[in-house]
Amino acid sequence: MALKERYARLRLFGHADLSKLRSKRVAIIGVGGLGALSAEILARLGVGELVLFDYDTVEAANLNRLVYRTAQVGQKKVRAIRAHLRAANPDVRVTSHPYDVTDGKGLVALSKEAPRCDLVLGCVDTFAVRLFLNAKCVAWRVPLIDGGASEDGVNGSVHVIVPGSTPCYRCNKPALADSSAARPTRREDDRACHFASLPTTMAVVASLQCQEALKLLLRFGSVVPFLQYFGLEGRLERVEMRRDPRCPTCGRTR
Amino acid sequence: MPRLVRDYGEKYLRMEDDLFYFLQCATVASPKEPAWRDRAAEERYALDRFVEYLRFLEGDEWIAIRPTSATATRWTGKVRHRGREWDAELVLKDSYPHVPPACRIPELMHYTDRKVDDGVLGLRICDMHMERNYWWDEHASIAMYLKREVSYWVQSVVKDMRGKGWL
Numbered sequence: 127m128a129l130k131e132r133y134a135r136l137r138l139f140g141h142a143d144l145s146k147l148r149s150k151r152v153a154i155i156g157v158g159g160l161g162a163l164s165a166e167i168l169a170r171l172g173v174g175e176l177v178l179f180d181y182d183t184v185e186a187a188n189l190n191r192l193v194y195r196t197a198q199v200g201q202k203k204v205r206a207i208r209a210h211l212r213a214a215n216p217d218v219r220v221t222s223h224p225y226d227v228t229d230g231k232g233l234v235a236l237s238k239e240a241p242r243c244d245l246v247l248g249c250v251d252t253f254a255v256r257l258f259l260n261a262k263c264v265a266w267r268v269p270l271i272d273g274g275a276s277e278d279g280v281n282g283s284v285h286v287i288v289p290g291s292t293p294c295y296r297c298n299k300p301a302l303a304d305s306s307a308a309r310p311t312r313r314e315d316d317r318a319c320h321f322a323s324l325p326t327t328m329a330v331v332a333s334l335q336c337q338e339a340l341k342l343l344l345r346f347g348s349v350v351p352f353l354q355y356f357g358l359e360g361r362l363e364r365v366e367m368r369r370d371p372r373c374p375t376c377g378r379t380r
Numbered sequence: 381m382p383r384l385v386r387d388y389g390e391k392y393l394r395m396e397d398d399l400f401y402f403l404q405c406a407t408v409a410s411p412k413e414p415a416w417r418d419r420a421a422e423e424r425y426a427l428d429r430f431v432e433y434l435r436f437l438e439g440d441e442w443i444a445i446r447p448t449s450a451t452a453t454r455w456t457g458k459v460r461h462r463g464r465e466w467d468a469e470l471v472l473k474d475s476y477p478h479v480p481p482a483c484r485i486p487e488l489m490h491y492t493d494r495k496v497d498d499g500v501l502g503l504r505i506c507d508m509h510m511e512r513n514y515w516w517d518e519h520a521s522i523a524m525y526l527k528r529e530v531s532y533w534v535q536s537v538v539k540d541m542r543g544k545g546w547l
Contacts, residue, residue: 229473254479254516261478261518296517374517 133172142344150343153177153243155227157207159191159323160273161249163332169211175219177239178204181226191325241266245339248272260295264376269342273335279322280357282331286338292351293367294376327357403524411453412474420452423522430523443526461538477518481525488537505533
């Protein structure tokens with residue numbers, strides 16, 4: 127058979143049956159630099175349904191991070207990415223929620239959607255929301271894969287949280303005590319905090335996040351609890367952690 | 381006096397200050413949940429103790445903030461520093477206390493990079509600097525947020541503004 131059909135090359139993958147992704151449902155919280163790329167990767171892989179959350183709109187400053195187009199500036203990110211994903215793979219169902227997941231309609235939608243998902247990808251940019259998603263996913267017993275990049279834009283990390291099995295985000299003391307968070311941020315205009323954001327780092331982190339997602343969804347290989355990427359050194363580091371029995375989120379003695 | 385305010389005891393004390401004994405709440409409930417009434421009472425109690433602490437021990441009552449309604453999801457008041465005062469607003473989202481409050485001090489927002497866009501509140505102060513050793517959990521209170529976040533934010537911003545001749 128000629129390799130012309132959409133999934134032909136994926137069928138050659140020998141470690142798992144990627145066609146099973148069609149029955150999977152993945153929520154992606156935040157479709158900015160990281161989440162948009164992860165959504166595209168999962169869509170092209172043929173994940174059955176993607177449930178997207180983001181209250182933000184596309185700004186010109188987002189255009190350095192792939193996916194979004196100049197003509198989409200001003201559109202809600204979830205609407206813009208939905209059009210993009212449908213164009214990339216019409217087989218994928220995309221549900222979008224243009225709301226803040228920590229409040230009102232967004233929280234209601236998240237509480238309804240996430241427990242029905244096979245996996246949640248956390249692609250947010252604040253620790254507060256990371257910890258919130260962590261607590262919710264642990265409570266719902268839905269696996270969470272959090273991804274993020276450092277403020278200087280060259281390092282990143284991926285944290286896989288399988289409730290009841292791997293350490294949760296709050297168990298992860300090195301991540302919580304990130305000294306880089308104390309550095310002042312660079313201000314470029316009068317609207318908001320700004321961090322450097324490199325599309326290369328975002329693509330690396332998104333790829334790592336989706337690689338772990340694949341392993342988790344299709345149960346092959348070895349899931350990495352915490353993976354750090356150091357861009358300046360070109361180094362990947364697998365960090366082995368243990369669950370904290372006194373963790374207020376997932377600990378047995380909390 | 382509410383009896384629910386949590387005392388972690390010396391064994392579990394993670395803070396550098398005894399003040400934090402009485403700035404935490406026992407009830408974990410969000411504004412849309414029935415137990416929010418208890419939580420709101422604990423929040424008021426913790427805040428009153430914090431203000432007493434400021435008044436009598438520090439001699440610097442830099443914050444005065446009260447809920448705007450019985451639901452206690454929006455709090456307004458003043459922050460003071462070196463003889464000046466500014467309006468302050470705190471909003472508790474539906475996911476509070478799993479996420480910290482969002483705080484806005486409009487008159488200071490224009491001069492600093494410590495601010496972010498918030499989906500509910502609009503422009504709010506940035507709490508990135510409390511992430512160094514992220515301490516917020518669902519027992520943390522508004523009073524703790526004021527003590528561990530807003531106080532440092534105001535001090536650093538006012539210092540910066542004075543340095544630039546804006547105050």
